[in-house]
Amino acid sequence: MSKATGTFWLGRYDTVKTRFSILKKIRWGRYAVISIPSLWLALFFFIPFLVVFKISLAESAIAVPPYTDMFGWNVEDAILDVKIKLGNYLYLFEDSFYLDAYLSSVKIAGISTFFTLIIGFPMAYFIASKSGSTRILLLTLVILPFWTSFLLRVYAWMGFLKKNGIVNEFLQGIGIIDQPIQMLQTDFAVYIGIVYTYLPFMILPLYTTLEKLDASLIEASKDLGAGPIRTFFLITLPMSMPGILAGCLLVFIPAVGEFVIPALLGASDTLMIGRVLWDEFFQNRDWPMASAVATVMLLILVVPIMFLRNGKKEGSE
């Protein structure tokens, strides 16, 4: 995105210089094409984010909406009051509750991402190694869960994991355990839920890179004396890095902010930032505090991605 806007501005400068060039029309056409997604992002991402950011600098109040205005206009003396409260952010760091929630979210999302990668990679590899119709069938199977509601699928897991659920009954049936295991309302259930839900987001980008992986590279590696395991770590894995990165981001980012899964499958003390947000908004009705939590979460997610992007650019140069 940053690159697109970059060229956009550069381009505008350019067109001023070459105002009378024949290319002008073509260039404007190009920017028209870029401007649609840019506009979309501005309208539905950037502006709402600014609104949230603005609210985070306000004070909680009993009003509709439940926060104070940033700008006050004193008509008599024509004074513009600007009121910016940084206390919400300070409070985030004062109360270890929020920090714990962030850390716990990142931990849960990180571990889940790791497991989706471990499970997703062999699946993607298997699909990519198949040909034609088998491949399409397998890919359809990967996407198939999306055809039912996400909520429904999480509820289904409740049915699996509860005390008298299918898993417990099966394990008791074959005599591995005598007493049902507490699985629902544990971190374990949250991990299962996240890994299950986000697995397709890992498999699909992995599949696209693995599918493009030239089979002769694998053969060349073997031909030069590397066995299958070494070939995997020396060739296949580094070559599929773009897919691994894309998949991890696609899983990690939504997993950090996940609300439904920890709410339905997790314990009451499973601390995740999504739940904190929910509580601030709907239980405490403290919108400024909730907005501050959301803003910091966004920063936590965006900053590492920006570093990743920069690293990638340098790597390719």
Added chain:
Amino acid sequence: MTQETTIPLWKQDGAKPFIQIKNVTKKFGEFTAVDNVSLDIYENELFCLLGGSGSGKSTLLRILAGFEELTSGQVLIDGIDMANIEPWNRPINMMFQSYALFPHMTVAKNIAFGLKRDKVPKKEIELRVAEMLSMMQIEEFAHRKPDQLSGGQRQRVALARALIKRPKLLLLDEPLGALDKKLREETQFELVNIQDKLGVTFIVVTHDQEEAMTLATRIGVMGNGIITQVDEPRDVYEYPSSRFVAEFVGSINLFDGRIYEDDVEHVKIKSKKAGCNFFVNHGISCSPNQKVTVAIRPEKMKVTRRQPDQEYNCLYGQIVDIAYMGNLSIFRVKLKSGKIVRVTLPNLVRENRNPLTWDDFVYLAWDYDSSVVLTS
């Protein structure tokens, strides 16, 4: 490359072949890619497998590299059965058609890859990589990534990477296929020089007969999974053993005919399409009245406006097409029967006062030993 002083190994009785391919068959489902092929290749050879696409030549190469399992048969390299030896344990390296350079590694790392896997000491790796880089004249690209190289440079890197382990046998899959014509010609000679210098046995797969001719010590012509002829380049060209080889290697004019006089010293053949009788001055094993094909290369015919003094091997027709190629011209001559004959003449002089031109009637004649009789 032609070994003038010594008799080549394949002509010596009892010479031990380096690679023995014994009754090798490879099937992909119903399709037979390689059909009961037996072939001996000797040490230091530069053997070319020549064939069109789908002829099974690449499959045979991949069998040697260990990438394809045999349906039946046996492959021995230096007397050792390769059946249960994995690709990474074979004393063979391969240069892939796509070069298969590792895009995430620099040129130097690509070349060092094989040595590192063999746990060669670091110092020695550096030394040998440097040596290989200078031999291939690619020192300046050592730290570039493959996608920053031209096709010719990549080809050199691929060759360097395949040679650095000093394999007993190097397999090359269409090694020059991706290069333009000029570069290809240069590289052909270079390849022969390198092979000569290192004494590695090369097996080259190619569909380009010119390439096979210049490179090879011997050529194996493949079609439909079968090796139809194995001979030195000259013999493949001058004495094709079958219609398939004759047509595949170079261009040739074929006349179907019937033997009407069969002698120990010569045969005479009648051909309706040609409008004349053929005389071949060597006996062939055949029965009288047998159907045969007489084959004559386009450059072996003499073209005259006046009728030559010759009863046999003399065609008469009209020029319908001329293609000027610079060094030679190709004429397409239409016979009375409608058959088109292809003739090439070298352009020996710059200005021809009385050049052959369209619609000229000409006689095409050749010597008794110029044509080949094909029975299959």
